[in-house]
Amino acid sequence: MQNSLKFHPSRREACLGLGAALAAAACAAPESLLANGPEPAPKGWSMGDPLPFPVQEIYPCLHDGAIHLAGGFIAEAGRITGPTAAHHVWRPDGRCWQPAPALPAARHHPHLISFAGRLFVIGGFESPSAEAIWQAQSTGWILDEASGNWQAAPELPARSAEAVLLVGGTGLMHFMGGRSPAGESNASWQDQTDQTHHFVLDATDGRWREAAPCPTARNSASGAVIDGRLHIVGGRSVAGGNTAVHEVYDPAEDRWRDAAPMPQAQGGLAAAELGGKLYAFGGEFFNDGGGVYPEAWVYDPATDSWAAIAPMPHPRHGLGAVTLDGAIHVIGGALKVGGNETSEIVEIYRG
Known part of the structure; x- marks a missing residue:
């Protein structure tokens, strides 16, 4: 694993605490991660191959038939140590997670997406020093898979992170919401502010x-594309929690509309599309001492309604969700609020 630095943050303004990471598992039997509890996995859930190390604040994606995960906050010996440049790939070939070309720089919250047949990494935060952990970035990279080298991607119009990145419309990538520096300062968590950005990259x-x-304006939301429309759900704002x-964007009309809100306000969640429906998982809250949501939900656009599904076996936030072969892989994240108990767990939901 590659890190830009190692540090031991005491708080992320109530959003990042000390990690108590689970031990890294190298292709342990998936069921072994459920051994600590007497109850079987809830209906529809099973365990996937665990990650090579605990990680949170990630945006994995599906590209060329494989799940790609790069960057994020990692933990060692029970404590968050900083961002990583590590890049791993999971394919349904029985070989577990395999290393891939590392990012040119360590970042947390980097947005991964498959676009125009290539793997992109856009925005996120770098941490050049312990005094500048939250340095938002406008740059990104594209993987040249033939050489294994990363090339510069078109630069965002603003330094941004914690957004929703989706492909919708003909040859268009959409970067929506998130946080950017409020002024010239770009180093700490307080320097960033919630945005209504909507940038579109034309292939x-x-x-x-x-x-x-x-x-x-919100950060830490999630979303997916259903029938060509872009759905953004949940998230949070610094002022409002x-x-x-739930808002839906139609690329053909360049217009937003409201849809049925989630049954529960959840920030730091993950979402994915499966079978023409939107699924949402986890998240965290900070009131009453803070915690992590076990609830998971499904939205049916045909009825504009939400329903509960079986809760996550291991509630987490700062996680990712990727659909592959008729199942949603719910990846990484932290088992407790902030950076506490950053995890290597992968769970699979099949409905």
């Missing part, structure tokens, strides 16, 4: 342009 000319701004807001 034909490789340039970003602006589209209809997000109606709600967690939100249940």
